[in-house]
Amino acid sequence: MAAPLGLTMGEPAGIGGDIALKAWMERGAASVPPFVLLDDPDRITALASTLGLDVPVAIVDEAGLDRVADLFATSLPVLPVPLPAPVTYGNPDPANGSAVIAAIDRAVGLATEGRLSGVVTNPIQKSALYACGFRWPGHTEYLAHLAGLPDDGTVMMLEGGGLRVVLATIHVAVKDVAKHLTSDAILHVARVTNAALKSDFGIETPRLAVAALNPHAGEGGAMGREEIEVIAPAVATLKADGINAAGPFPADTLFHAGARARYDAVVCMYHDQGLIPLKTLDFDTGVNITLGLPFVRTSPDHGTALSLAGTGQANASSLIAALHAASRIAARRQKSA
Structure with a gap:
């Protein structure tokens, strides 16, 4: 069985949690590939309740990643990354920046080991990360750093329409x-x-x-x-x-x-x-794909949308498209390996 995808939390005060929950809710209708969410399970459970979504959370550890595909049918698998501070939706707290970075680091490490088939990253709020010492221009450059590449060693591709x-x-x-x-x-x-x-x-x-x-x-x-x-x-x-x-x-x-x-x-x-x-061609389902990395990485082609966070109004279509793109690329790499 193929390893699951890993979905990072992104900025906790943004729409990452909203769209992760919605993507799981669409798992049947949109044939969403199994993923494990690297996030704080208490935060996700509370957010699901706030949004009125019936999303049972299944906490998994790294040893349980091979169970994700089975769990995904009835629950949202979450690999715990605890948040140091409470989340106020729409208001990023730099105190949580360390957890945002930890989720990325952990996902990349697991993907590099082959425990995850790819990494899908929810949007980050760079200003909040800069306050805790993050020095890269953005997600892509940081991922290049983790892969041992120069900041300009990768290529940003956008796909849609x-x-x-x-x-x-x-x-x-x-x-x-x-x-x-x-x-x-x-x-x-x-x-x-x-x-x-x-x-x-x-x-x-x-x-x-x-x-x-x-x-x-x-x-x-x-x-x-x-x-x-x-x-x-x-x-x-x-x-x-x-x-x-x-x-x-x-x-x-x-x-x-x-x-x-x-x-x-x-x-x-x-x-x-x-x-x-x-x-213009495809505003809702565009996907950001990072080329040149030794692991698969995609992301939705939008930002943190702080004004929509925690409201239930965020559209998960781009995230769902990013999950599908990561799954396709991972399968092709696996086939040609």
Whole structure:
């Protein structure tokens, strides 16, 4: 029997608990793959009661992870990660930051050992973690650190609505994108993506489209020279390496239905260039997939939604999609191992 997925608590004051409970409630209708929640069982039991959800909690230890699939049919398996402080929904407490980090560490450790088939992470509130010494820009960089990789050693892929996008720059102000954009960054993202599309998605010969940075792909240099000096040389190198890459293409031509059918992923130059079309196509069920890690990691493509926490109004669709994506990738890796 396959190992279960591990779902981390995320920010306790956010919607992670709400959507974990809702995902379990949808286990039959949405064929949710079995997961164990790394969280405080008392907090989850109380939250289920507050939300009026009939969710029996089954506490498991690491030795009991092989029972998760059986337990999942009738109860929500929880691997205890105690919270040091009470939770006030909508109001993150830095005192609980150590537990948030501990849940991630434990899930990654178990996945690395093969005790979990993959890690699905609920959203974190980075400001609360910074107050307790967390020094990474976000989840992805911290996971790279745990895997012994540099902060930029992984690639963020967003998938939804029949579209996959990866980003050459991520959390960079728009005014600074051009100076952060390098041929090496594009090459790294494209190479990792090409390898992952083969190993994790079963695409024998991936087709990559590379977006331009400037309007009209720079109009021959009239609107910027990044296409000529940075992007086109990277595409030429990729082609020389045998990777099926094309571009740079004007971004306003890349995301309509016809273009989406021609490519397996689009290498975007900055955050909103990729995320605006993806979230327009599929706001509720987009998934964040980290490429290049030695273990499977996905997450819902949204934040902590503090204003919805503890209200029962949060939508679990993106989390359910993330669980399905992690399960598919884990199964493919297991099959090819």
